[in-house]
Amino acid sequence: MIEVYLTSTIIAVLAAIIFHAVYELVYKQKRIYDILKSQNVPGDPFKPFFGHIARFSHNDQILKVRQTQQEKHGKIYLMSFGHRVNLVLTDPAYISDVLRKHANCYQKPELFRTVFSPLIGGTKSLFIGEGEYHRRSRKLLNPAFQHSKLQSMVAIMIVQTAETLHDFQSNITCQNTEVIDLESFFYKLTLSIIISCVFGHEIFSRKSNRKELLCNTYKNVIKAIEYRSIYMVNQIPVIKNLPFWKKDIIDRGSNEIQEFVKEIMIEYREKHCDVQSGIDSSDIIHVLLSAVNQDGVGFTDQELQQETASFLFAGHEASSNLMTWCFYILLKYPDVYRDCQEEVDRLLEEGIVPDFDKLNKMNILDAVLHETLRFYPPLPTIRRECIIENYIGPSDRQIRVPIGTSISIDVYGVHRLAEYWHNPLEFDYKRWLGHEKQNGLSSSYTYLPFSGGKRNCIGQPFAILEAKIITAMLLQRFEFELIPEQSIIPDIKLTMKPKNGLLARVKVRKQNRM
Numbered sequence: 001m002i003e004v005y006l007t008s009t010i011i012a013v014l015a016a017i018i019f020h021a022v023y024e025l026v027y028k029q030k031r032i033y034d035i036l037k038s039q040n041v042p043g044d045p046f047k048p049f050f051g052h053i054a055r056f057s058h059n060d061q062i063l064k065v066r067q068t069q070q071e072k073h074g075k076i077y078l079m080s081f082g083h084r085v086n087l088v089l090t091d092p093a094y095i096s097d098v099l100r101k102h103a104n105c106y107q108k109p110e111l112f113r114t115v116f117s118p119l120i121g122g123t124k125s126l127f128i129g130e131g132e133y134h135r136r137s138r139k140l141l142n143p144a145f146q147h148s149k150l151q152s153m154v155a156i157m158i159v160q161t162a163e164t165l166h167d168f169q170s171n172i173t174c175q176n177t178e179v180i181d182l183e184s185f186f187y188k189l190t191l192s193i194i195i196s197c198v199f200g201h202e203i204f205s206r207k208s209n210r211k212e213l214l215c216n217t218y219k220n221v222i223k224a225i226e227y228r229s230i231y232m233v234n235q236i237p238v239i240k241n242l243p244f245w246k247k248d249i250i251d252r253g254s255n256e257i258q259e260f261v262k263e264i265m266i267e268y269r270e271k272h273c274d275v276q277s278g279i280d281s282s283d284i285i286h287v288l289l290s291a292v293n294q295d296g297v298g299f300t301d302q303e304l305q306q307e308t309a310s311f312l313f314a315g316h317e318a319s320s321n322l323m324t325w326c327f328y329i330l331l332k333y334p335d336v337y338r339d340c341q342e343e344v345d346r347l348l349e350e351g352i353v354p355d356f357d358k359l360n361k362m363n364i365l366d367a368v369l370h371e372t373l374r375f376y377p378p379l380p381t382i383r384r385e386c387i388i389e390n391y392i393g394p395s396d397r398q399i400r401v402p403i404g405t406s407i408s409i410d411v412y413g414v415h416r417l418a419e420y421w422h423n424p425l426e427f428d429y430k431r432w433l434g435h436e437k438q439n440g441l442s443s444s445y446t447y448l449p450f451s452g453g454k455r456n457c458i459g460q461p462f463a464i465l466e467a468k469i470i471t472a473m474l475l476q477r478f479e480f481e482l483i484p485e486q487s488i489i490p491d492i493k494l495t496m497k498p499k500n501g502l503l504a505r506v507k508v509r510k511q512n513r514m
């Protein structure tokens, strides 16, 4: 009797799971597909469960597949990444409705929270938080990136860069030249810059092995997250919580990151008991600790920790990619390299250290960085999920977007459309200079390396300043040469970076004063 009861219970549970899976993975997605298809949104036929994933067997094919789909269907089309049907947008009119006009009808997808919460220690952060939490957090954190704060962060960025370059230079001088992987180099450097800007720059001078440890932890966790994303482990409910497929690496790394943040916050609080006393400091943590809304309520300890961890991650991953792509461009186009170096030499005569004013005068560097972000946006796709049904697009071509629709904003694609960009496949930094600014820039939704609307990148001015400092100080002190016969293939995982790193030969250019 018990056996019969047990068997029928197991069958009932299995049937419920299968029913739930079919309902969630197939029925709901097919319904969204049909609603969008009935409005003449083009796209290849619906494929349940795995969608068109077979076409993306290599990450470097994503860009090619997207381009083919765009040529076939136009600037708006349907495509399934895994079981989810995506409405892919490369039309600025529709993109601006999603990111700005109807931003309240969208949020970041659930997958985003699954993927990033181990790096952050939860979902209470500006980066992945939603709704009221996000609104409050953005308001409290905006002051951290005000002009005056950024101005004082320049000093921290310069000290960190100079220290790294000093160590780097002492390795090179013995042998005269050195081959390095610029991608790893920039990863470490941007991580130490953001940690110093968050906690103040004394942090590494006392316990310097922390930098190496944290860098390795991030690398390992990110690799494991990418692995799970490729094999779609994170997309499948229940399965994603099982202790397989590198989950142990993620859990261990996540603990290490949270412990690191907790420890440093305690140290910071002990050292700066003046935080609440109104004494100003440029550290981001100081803004976090002293931030209160009009009711006098600030972040809780748990929120503080997650906000801090999210800055550490968001503040280095994309920045290091921008640096890598920028140096790839400089080494590939000698005339661009020469123009930047001449500007740096002119503004930083005899090896002087940059300052805020000098950095603001580096127009060529600024233009090269903006063009690099157009050519190789570190975040080539922005994803959203519809939570309130709404209509997007111009009045004569509106699309009704049902709840649950996944939106993929193809940033890489918009940046390369001839309709908005003159000679889009040419790297032409001059398009960003003064009167030569081209019309593509007049609509900000044709240029989206930092996204747009209320969830745009809060760190944008920080990122540009940092990139200028690093580039200027490197060009001032070293000569770089691309190691020939490398295949530089954009690889899209969490962000877009060269698949096999970027190898360059480096030699010291001239002595400096730091």
Ligand code: HEM
Pocket: 108, 126, 127, 128, 138, 194, 310, 311, 314, 315, 316, 318, 319, 322, 377, 378, 379, 382, 383, 448, 449, 450, 451, 454, 455, 456, 457, 458, 459, 460, 462, 463
């Ligand atoms: C070249 C460097 C960077 C690029 C290309 C970049 C790009 C982006 C993009 C595209 C978003 C929007 C993501 C989305 O909506 O899904 C974003 C958000 C964000 N970024 Fe950046 N970022 C960079 C550097 C930084 C830095 C240096 C910081 C911190 C110091 C930072 C902090 C953030 C935060 C906190 C958010 C979430 C903002 C919100 O949702 O309100 N980013 N970034």
